[in-house]
Amino acid sequence: MDDEVPTNEEIDAVVRSMPWWLVLVWGLLAIIIGLMFITTPLITTYYLVLFMGVYWFVGGIFTLVSLFSDKSNMGWKIFLSVISMLAGIAIMAQPLFGSIIVLTMLVFFIGFWGILIGGTKLYEAYRSKDAGAGILGVLSIIFGIILLVFPWGAALALPLIAGAFALLAGICSVVVAFQVKKAQA
Template structure:
């Protein structure tokens, strides 16, 4: 614990960086989404290339799957980098459809469980909220994308505040602890 207490300022810098990132994400949500899509594109390209190399080095059984997966990853990376708007919209649409499908299944499960468990209505309400969320995302994708950036920004600010508070707690530990 004494070692971490000596470097309390590193935790403080980490927290301050998170707060700054969060403020920037809230101030420029469109740019935040663009950067995330670019990072995804770069990740998909690197992952796809590594899968291709692995596919050519492995035995016949896994070779085809690795090569196909590598090619698909490379294509996804290229699409993300060439058309970042389409990539972010596609992600949002996938999330919207998933929310609707999972919400409907939760509603159906809640109805079937009515005779077996108490408070099944909570599952039904959760499913209904999921369906509403999915419909809203599909009906208004623009605000949905901005909401994602705002959520990331809010998380970064709260995380940063927690790290800043931790850094001062750790710093106070050094003043109260005896170092041998």
């Protein structure tokens, strides 16, 4: 990995080449999605998961169709396309149940990930005698265990948390868009 820090001139060149309006559109969309998750979390999650089901189904079809032009990794492509189509059909057939399952699986994933990261931080703290990493490790493990013990509550809170993050990211993107526009002037 290269740990070089970019110079101010390099950063300025990147900012000047960035389309400010694209950052603005991205920010406004994030604000809209964030507000939707905060004001109507269940309906927004329902339609997002339904969209995901359609996306998986169509993606599976395209993966199968791609076999006509590229037969490499044929077994994996068939396997992945069948799994994608089955998951898409299952979610489209039962979108409410699919929403609950998807959110709960995501909570379990985040919980296990928190425990894994926490263990890694504890090991890092032990090796480097870093109390800060140790505290982060313990907090991460506690967070992971809480998610695994209360997955349903966490699954219900997840859309609100995602909405808050989307809203914050959208506001930051709008501010950055106007800063980029000002820098380009």
